[in-house]
Amino acid sequence: MRIITISREFGSGGRELGKRLAGLLGIDYYDREIISAIARQNGLDEDYVEMALEKRDWQAMPLTFGRSFAGINGMQQMQTNLLVAQKHVMERIAEAGKDCVIVGRNADVLLADKKPFRIFVCAGMEEKIRRCMERASEGEDIFRKGVEQNIRRIDKARARTREILGGGKWGEANAYHLTVNTEGWDMEELALAVKEFVLRWYGR
Amino acid sequence: MRIITISREFGSGGRELGKRLAGLLGIDYYDREIISAIARQNGLDEDYVEMALEKRDWQAMPLTFGRSFAGINGMQQMQTNLLVAQKHVMERIAEAGKDCVIVGRNADVLLADKKPFRIFVCAGMEEKIRRCMERASEGEDIFRKGVEQNIRRIDKARARTREILGGGKWGEANAYHLTVNTEGWDMEELALAVKEFVLRWYGR
Numbered sequence: 525m526r527i528i529t530i531s532r533e534f535g536s537g538g539r540e541l542g543k544r545l546a547g548l549l550g551i552d553y554y555d556r557e558i559i560s561a562i563a564r565q566n567g568l569d570e571d572y573v574e575m576a577l578e579k580r581d582w583q584a585m586p587l588t589f590g591r592s593f594a595g596i597n598g599m600q601q602m603q604t605n606l607l608v609a610q611k612h613v614m615e616r617i618a619e620a621g622k623d624c625v626i627v628g629r630n631a632d633v634l635l636a637d638k639k640p641f642r643i644f645v646c647a648g649m650e651e652k653i654r655r656c657m658e659r660a661s662e663g664e665d666i667f668r669k670g671v672e673q674n675i676r677r678i679d680k681a682r683a684r685t686r687e688i689l690g691g692g693k694w695g696e697a698n699a700y701h702l703t704v705n706t707e708g709w710d711m712e713e714l715a716l717a718v719k720e721f722v723l724r725w726y727g728r
Numbered sequence: 729m730r731i732i733t734i735s736r737e738f739g740s741g742g743r744e745l746g747k748r749l750a751g752l753l754g755i756d757y758y759d760r761e762i763i764s765a766i767a768r769q770n771g772l773d774e775d776y777v778e779m780a781l782e783k784r785d786w787q788a789m790p791l792t793f794g795r796s797f798a799g800i801n802g803m804q805q806m807q808t809n810l811l812v813a814q815k816h817v818m819e820r821i822a823e824a825g826k827d828c829v830i831v832g833r834n835a836d837v838l839l840a841d842k843k844p845f846r847i848f849v850c851a852g853m854e855e856k857i858r859r860c861m862e863r864a865s866e867g868e869d870i871f872r873k874g875v876e877q878n879i880r881r882i883d884k885a886r887a888r889t890r891e892i893l894g895g896g897k898w899g900e901a902n903a904y905h906l907t908v909n910t911e912g913w914d915m916e917e918l919a920l921a922v923k924e925f926v927l928r929w930y931g932r
Binding site for chain 1: 850851902904907911913920922928932
């Protein structure tokens with residue numbers, strides 16, 4: 525079974541690349557589906573699960589959001605439970621034995637024993653800001669500075685979660701088989717290039 | 729003109745990859761040739777030029793090595809001169825207008841205006857140590873710990889030189905188009921994979 529994991533900087537286009545790659549390879553694709561499964565199994569709100577797993581916005585999150593009142597300690601306990609639930613969901617995906625692409629969720633660390641092909645996706649800050657601003661819905665108030673702060677905050681949280689899980693430094697070249705910069709690429713062309721690279725790895 | 733630059737961690741096999749890539753693409757390859765040109769033009773010893781450019785071993789280098797006595801200040805002046813000489817050699821390579829692969833020497837920074845395709849090559853520490861120990865000549869006294877220290881020292885010097893040249897953080901994903909980990913690859917297969925990736929970039 526071939527599992528390809530995609531870790532990515534916020535705004536780099538890693539999710540789009542992962543989706544296209546799965547399409548080109550004709551294999552399953554997991555991203556939001558993992559959050560949905562955890563939420564369903566635990567009777568929680570999807571957004572709550574996502575926030576809790578990325579360990580961000582503790583202050584901003586309503587304490588009663590998605591469950592009865594919980595203090596900060598309760599929240600940390602909840603996060604731990606959700607990380608365990610996430611690992612279980614991923615193990616079930618792996619047990620199904622079908623080739624797949626998994627975007628985010630520290631799949632590279634959580635499924636390390638399945639020897640996934642680990643990809644990291646990045647881009648320069650200006651490119652990421654541009655991409656985020658394009659993605660914002662029409663009329664949504666979105667300011668360059670806020671976007672940049674958001675990118676930094678989310679990536680910091682991702683790095684921290686990876687560290688908690690014992691996966692070594694997030695984004696460090698050594699931790700991945702392949703690191704690609706989306707800048708200057710047409711996403712479909714890049715997906716083709718990555719596909720060829722991955723097929724050489726499995727064919728070696 | 730297509731210039732492909734290869735920056736690499738010491739012991740990662742980046743030089744071998746660069747050589748094979750140039751061979752597969754049928755284009756010129758520069759590495760040691762740049763040092764030789766600088767040494768020849770300045771009437772200096774090649775090893776001296778290399779050491780001075782990597783700014784390492786100031787303490788260990790005989791002060792009279794390759795030229796008349798020079799204090800530490802003189803050495804720093806010499807390094808600056810050599811960095812300028814290096815830039816000139818590279819500009820001449822670029823002016824020749826022929827496609828090429830350049831390994832090391834901060835070519836990605838020095839030839840930034842030529843928009844090179846920038847590759848970074850890495851590997852896990854254990855893999856790099858193994859590669860270095862294999863490379864050591866028969867009977868040469870070489871100890872694991874010394875090898876590791878050497879790898880760290882050389883890479884630190886490379887990072888510092890890149891910083892001096894204003895190229896941003898050495899080894900950071902964003903600074904390159906493509907980062908590859910040589911671990912687990914047959915080098916010829918990896919060169920083929922990188923070749924395909926590069927051709928997609930230029931064909932996009």
